Amino acid sequence: MxxxxxxxxxxxxIPTPLAEKIKKRIKGTGFSSLSSYVTYVLxxxxxxxKEGDEEAFTxxxxxxxxxxxxxxxxxx
Amino acid sequence: MIQPHGGKLIDRNIKNKKPDxxxxxxxxxxxxIAEDILNIANGVFSPLNGFLCKNDLENVLKEKRLENDIAWxxxxxxxxxxxxxxxxxxxxxxxxxxxxxGVESLLELEEIYNIDxxxxxxxxxxxxxxxxxxxxxxxxxxxxxxxxxxxxxxxKIREFDKYNLSPKETRFLFKxxxxxxxxxxxxxxxxxxxxEYVQKTALTFVDGIFINPIIGKKKxxxxxxxxxxxxxxxxxxxxxxxxxAVMSILRTTMKYAGPREAIHHSIMRKNFGCTHFIxxxxxxxxxxxxxxxxxxxxxxxxxxxxxxPVFFRSFxxxxxxxxxxxxxxxxxxxxFHINFSGKKIRELVVNGxxxxxxxxxxxxxxTILKFKKPFVE
Numbered sequence: 001m002x003x004x005x006x007x008x009x010x011x012x013x014i015p016t017p018l019a020e021k022i023k024k025r026i027k028g029t030g031f032s033s034l035s036s037y038v039t040y041v042l043x044x045x046x047x048x049x050k051e052g053d054e055e056a057f058t059x060x061x062x063x064x065x066x067x068x069x070x071x072x073x074x075x076x
Numbered sequence: 077m078i079q080p081h082g083g084k085l086i087d088r089n090i091k092n093k094k095p096d097x098x099x100x101x102x103x104x105x106x107x108x109i110a111e112d113i114l115n116i117a118n119g120v121f122s123p124l125n126g127f128l129c130k131n132d133l134e135n136v137l138k139e140k141r142l143e144n145d146i147a148w149x150x151x152x153x154x155x156x157x158x159x160x161x162x163x164x165x166x167x168x169x170x171x172x173x174x175x176x177x178g179v180e181s182l183l184e185l186e187e188i189y190n191i192d193x194x195x196x197x198x199x200x201x202x203x204x205x206x207x208x209x210x211x212x213x214x215x216x217x218x219x220x221x222x223x224x225x226x227x228x229x230x231x232k233i234r235e236f237d238k239y240n241l242s243p244k245e246t247r248f249l250f251k252x253x254x255x256x257x258x259x260x261x262x263x264x265x266x267x268x269x270x271x272e273y274v275q276k277t278a279l280t281f282v283d284g285i286f287i288n289p290i291i292g293k294k295k296x297x298x299x300x301x302x303x304x305x306x307x308x309x310x311x312x313x314x315x316x317x318x319x320x321a322v323m324s325i326l327r328t329t330m331k332y333a334g335p336r337e338a339i340h341h342s343i344m345r346k347n348f349g350c351t352h353f354i355x356x357x358x359x360x361x362x363x364x365x366x367x368x369x370x371x372x373x374x375x376x377x378x379x380x381x382x383x384x385p386v387f388f389r390s391f392x393x394x395x396x397x398x399x400x401x402x403x404x405x406x407x408x409x410x411x412f413h414i415n416f417s418g419k420k421i422r423e424l425v426v427n428g429x430x431x432x433x434x435x436x437x438x439x440x441x442x443t444i445l446k447f448k449k450p451f452v453e
Binding site for chain 1: 083143144145238239244245248249252253318322376377378379380
């Protein structure tokens with residue numbers, strides 16, 4: 001890994017038996033490495049925590065969107 | 077609601093009043109690039125917030141992922157002639173403009189770089205054959221590539237925009253409808269019975285279907301956008317529950333990149349809030365460049381994609397079964413199967429004839445035949 005690449009990643013320690021279990025689990029799946037699997041799992045947890053964080057419409061915009069969706073017959 | 081790709085829905089629309097752009101270098105861009113800008117700005121291409129820089133491009137080609145490891149398979153690039161760029165440098169902000177779409181966008185120019193077109197073509201399209209339409213586009217690209225964030229400051233309302241919902245709007249709609257699981261169906265043709273069967277089979281297991289026709293540049297002989305939309309409106313009106321189906325258009329250029337594009341198509345639908353995406357035979361294919369199920373197999377490389385592909389193989393009408401079947405459910409020989417042929421339907425329509433009702437709904441056929449010119453000329 002080049003110095004520049006190293007700056008974009010950090011090392012996290014996990015118990016060796018857990019690492020071995022994960023290695024077995026990802027065999028034959030699309031995950032190319034232990035790191036890519038752990039990154040995926042962590043990203044899932046972090047993005048799950050953001051539920052409800054989505055930027056909402058302003059009241060005025062919401063009114064316009066509702067009207068538009070009603071005109072298309074998608075909302076009552 | 078499913079998270080957007082990368083965890084955050086990108087919004088690169090200008091928030092405050094339009095900035096003074098009179099002193100910025102201005103560049104005309106083509107409509108395809110303007111559509112890319114609109115898709116970046118409205119979050120269809122989340123997590124992209126601009127055109128790819130070189131590190132991301134190299135990673136996309138090599139790993140099918142952005143530099144931060146998020147799945148991404150199709151390079152979104154901005155190309156320019158070298159001589160047009162003589163007065164700009166990395167770090168500048170420039171203005172991109174397109175008349176047809178009314179797009180005016182800022183580009184924070186992070187990087188100007190070169191590409192190896194042959195490698196790009198071979199990697200994305202698995203061929204460097206110039207007869208492949210996607211490869212031809214690569215070879216027609218200008219020599220310099222510009223990477224950097226965009227900010228959309230203007231665009232104009234266009235034909236069919238009443239059907240053009242942004243990811244923010246579809247996500248709002250799905251929440252309002254209390255849909256948790258939504259299957260997306262992409263189309264470029266009026267619906268025949270086979271399409272309806274696929275859609276309804278998938279819909280049976282989820283809360284709603286998002287029918288998402290791709291609108292834009294088409295080949296001579298293709299059905300026009302007007303015909304596609306009108307025929308779907310008719311089908312939905314007569315044969316779908318109003319509370320279970322939504323149609324919205326997607327303006328983007330088909331790349332015909334087969335498997336890589338199937339992943340790209342899934343990502344876009346995930347950003348619209350869909351949890352499932354229908355992938356058919358030879359999805360986004362052209363000619364014989366890809367195997368019929370390459371676009372299915374590639375999904376095994378992306379266990380972290382975050383949207384479930386729903387694979388369909390061949391489907392036809394079986395005379396023995398007396399119904400629409402697919403290769404998983406019908407034991408009868410091919411001789412009893414009548415395939416749903418878009419080509420056959422096209423031939424009948426060209427001659428002003430009504431396609432048979434076991435191929436296309438009568439109401440849909442009538443809608444198409446009302447158009448004097450149903451095909452792109």
